[in-house]
Amino acid sequence: MGSTCILRCVSLVLDGLSKRFGQVPALDGLSFEAPRGQIFGFLGANGAGKTTTMRIILGVLRADSGTIRWGGTLHDSLPRRVWGYLPEERGLYPRMTILEQLVYFAGLYGVPRDQAAREARAWLARFRVPEFADRRADELSKGNQQKVQFLAAVLHDPEVLLMDEPFTGLDPVNVALLREAFLELRDRGKTIIFSTHQMDAVEAMCESVAITDRGRVVVGGPIREVKRAAGRRMVRISIDGDHRLEWLSEVPGTRLIRPGIDRTEVELDAGVDPEAILAAAIARGAHIRHFEIADPSLEQVFIDHVGRPADEELTLATVPAEDSAA
Amino acid sequence: MSRSDPLMPNTLIVARREYLDRVRSRMFHVSTIVLATLAVLVAFIPIFAKAVDRGTTTRVAVYSSDPQLRATIVANLGTFLNQQHDPGRADPYALTAASSEDAARQSIDQGAADAALVGERAPTGRLDFRFYTGEGIAADRSQLINVGTFFIAILDYTSLNRRAPGQAFTFPTLETVAASGPSTGAAPLDSADFAGRRILGIVFVVLIFIILVIYGMWVAAGVVAEKTSRVMELIISAASARQLVIGKVLGIGAAGATQYVAVLVPSLLALGLENRIATALFGPGDAISPSLVALAPPLVLAYGAYFVLGFALYALIYAAAGSLVSRPEDLQVMALPLSLIAIGGYFQAVLALSGGTAGFIRFASYVPFWSPFVMMTRLTVGRVEPGELVLSYGLLVATIAVTVVIATRVYAAGVLLYGQRAGLREVVEAVRHPA
Numbered sequence: 068m069g070s071t072c073i074l075r076c077v078s079l080v081l082d083g084l085s086k087r088f089g090q091v092p093a094l095d096g097l098s099f100e101a102p103r104g105q106i107f108g109f110l111g112a113n114g115a116g117k118t119t120t121m122r123i124i125l126g127v128l129r130a131d132s133g134t135i136r137w138g139g140t141l142h143d144s145l146p147r148r149v150w151g152y153l154p155e156e157r158g159l160y161p162r163m164t165i166l167e168q169l170v171y172f173a174g175l176y177g178v179p180r181d182q183a184a185r186e187a188r189a190w191l192a193r194f195r196v197p198e199f200a201d202r203r204a205d206e207l208s209k210g211n212q213q214k215v216q217f218l219a220a221v222l223h224d225p226e227v228l229l230m231d232e233p234f235t236g237l238d239p240v241n242v243a244l245l246r247e248a249f250l251e252l253r254d255r256g257k258t259i260i261f262s263t264h265q266m267d268a269v270e271a272m273c274e275s276v277a278i279t280d281r282g283r284v285v286v287g288g289p290i291r292e293v294k295r296a297a298g299r300r301m302v303r304i305s306i307d308g309d310h311r312l313e314w315l316s317e318v319p320g321t322r323l324i325r326p327g328i329d330r331t332e333v334e335l336d337a338g339v340d341p342e343a344i345l346a347a348a349i350a351r352g353a354h355i356r357h358f359e360i361a362d363p364s365l366e367q368v369f370i371d372h373v374g375r376p377a378d379e380e381l382t383l384a385t386v387p388a389e390d391s392a393a
Numbered sequence: 394m395s396r397s398d399p400l401m402p403n404t405l406i407v408a409r410r411e412y413l414d415r416v417r418s419r420m421f422h423v424s425t426i427v428l429a430t431l432a433v434l435v436a437f438i439p440i441f442a443k444a445v446d447r448g449t450t451t452r453v454a455v456y457s458s459d460p461q462l463r464a465t466i467v468a469n470l471g472t473f474l475n476q477q478h479d480p481g482r483a484d485p486y487a488l489t490a491a492s493s494e495d496a497a498r499q500s501i502d503q504g505a506a507d508a509a510l511v512g513e514r515a516p517t518g519r520l521d522f523r524f525y526t527g528e529g530i531a532a533d534r535s536q537l538i539n540v541g542t543f544f545i546a547i548l549d550y551t552s553l554n555r556r557a558p559g560q561a562f563t564f565p566t567l568e569t570v571a572a573s574g575p576s577t578g579a580a581p582l583d584s585a586d587f588a589g590r591r592i593l594g595i596v597f598v599v600l601i602f603i604i605l606v607i608y609g610m611w612v613a614a615g616v617v618a619e620k621t622s623r624v625m626e627l628i629i630s631a632a633s634a635r636q637l638v639i640g641k642v643l644g645i646g647a648a649g650a651t652q653y654v655a656v657l658v659p660s661l662l663a664l665g666l667e668n669r670i671a672t673a674l675f676g677p678g679d680a681i682s683p684s685l686v687a688l689a690p691p692l693v694l695a696y697g698a699y700f701v702l703g704f705a706l707y708a709l710i711y712a713a714a715g716s717l718v719s720r721p722e723d724l725q726v727m728a729l730p731l732s733l734i735a736i737g738g739y740f741q742a743v744l745a746l747s748g749g750t751a752g753f754i755r756f757a758s759y760v761p762f763w764s765p766f767v768m769m770t771r772l773t774v775g776r777v778e779p780g781e782l783v784l785s786y787g788l789l790v791a792t793i794a795v796t797v798v799i800a801t802r803v804y805a806a807g808v809l810l811y812g813q814r815a816g817l818r819e820v821v822e823a824v825r826h827p828a
Binding site for chain 2: 089174
């Protein structure tokens, strides 16, 4: 048994998953490996098949073809408690108290009631909301309900956590709390797979990613390799009093791709020395505050492969002039 | 290959949640009080009927092939029956002679008489009576006529003994035959028992309709609520569709049973006390034959089995129907066909109580969706062969077994559909290729 096999045996391996809903293909030979004990970013535009993939892993949907293995075992031979799931569509029983529902969900995964209650109170305390235990779900804000749903997904101590857009709808404080919980669970050996449109969260937390488009993985692997494989180099530069950097057009082989007040991203053609930009700035007498030679951002990689930003639906479409005049 | 989760303990965990969620709700408390009040009122119907009945006249057509006996019955039985009644009121009984036994029976069908009494003298001298009851005759009046036949036999013996002394008195025989109703042509029932059973029949047909349709709709509404609140997304990954469907049916069924007991106990008490209440209100002459005498233990067992099996069948389908809609307002439309089938069963049961088409009623009592209504009614007021009962239960159980599989598959596919109603093709596809 070689090292590749050992890695595959401990990873979550999706191999050639296909799924159609009527005439509509949702997954088209989707494959990736998520290493055990890592946080894995599962990226794709809306409709790319992320939720369908998670539902198939959970056994809620059946794939038309393909296999899923966890630690070398086919997923439908594994008990449900291996998985913890935070769905994108959030919901709780509105009239039940938080403690009752957490105990209920954990009970379905085989956790005894008293143990579930103890764990639930401990988690609520860690999320700084111990008083939620005896409150009904419909008395909580959406964000707080979301935290409870996260607890429902982790209370039975699953090996793999599948989190569908876990940060959507949370304020920055709760995003930070959830990120901290992710990292702690990762440190306890849990494997976390989460989908999101927030590329900064992926870059900050994930070791590996898979970017999907139209039901297949277009690029995947460790983040650093994914970025390097893009074959592009970037310069991030910040100059006091000049955020337009209009003089860059005079430096051959450079393209300003993301202007910013604080920091500007410049893409370099192959063979162009990044120091040419530095030299041009110094020659103009600019006060350089920041200069960084970097790989492209994950968002840039995403756009390269998918052809549109991950959250394209959240931006306004361009309206033709005659339409807007009308 | 799909994961095969054991039914327990998750089914019981789901059932427990569903049960507690229902019985703790304000709607449950209010509906239990309203239903219990209504049931007690229904149980007191015989007393209300008695209040109305006191002023009516029961018409009895009398026939005997012996003209002298016929004249004796008409003259003396009428006097005997009408001897105790309030002056100023019409006679409670009116007896008329009929030209033949058939004519006497036809007068019931034509509405000219409420009952017919045929008396014949056996070669031994014993009087044999046959009492044909129509649907409008009250139980206590039937009983009094029964007593009256004994009085006639004594009169007849006295008159015969005067002519031929030394002959011993022989007790008359009486068989009661339902001239109309589901037991037409069947072996006779005791008339008091028959009347008591009809009241029970009405009560139980109403109760089983409530259980099947109202509690069934609870199941469907529960599924829709889980979809609407999106909590379905969490539970469908934590438990299998089979565990969820069966747990929901068990839990809501148990909640329904709790309400049922809460409704039934006061109404049974009312039925048990109706005779005393009638006696206190109207005097000892107007006692009511207690309806509960008809509630024999085997009948209770048979009722219980139909209630449980009927609810299981309807609730499974309601659960599947609920999974196919995303909004509570769409549920009524989705559940309408099943509700119509239940209403069809209800009306056939009512027909069976009041003498419907015998052949079709018999057929309907085997059809699984109708047998809880119709066979239960036949058991209540008619005669059912053991083989018929086995066939009815067997078909019902087999249908439930098939329905569990189909409903679970529809549910598993339906609960993941949002904002769209599944077409027939999607439903068939889900049943053929489950997740």
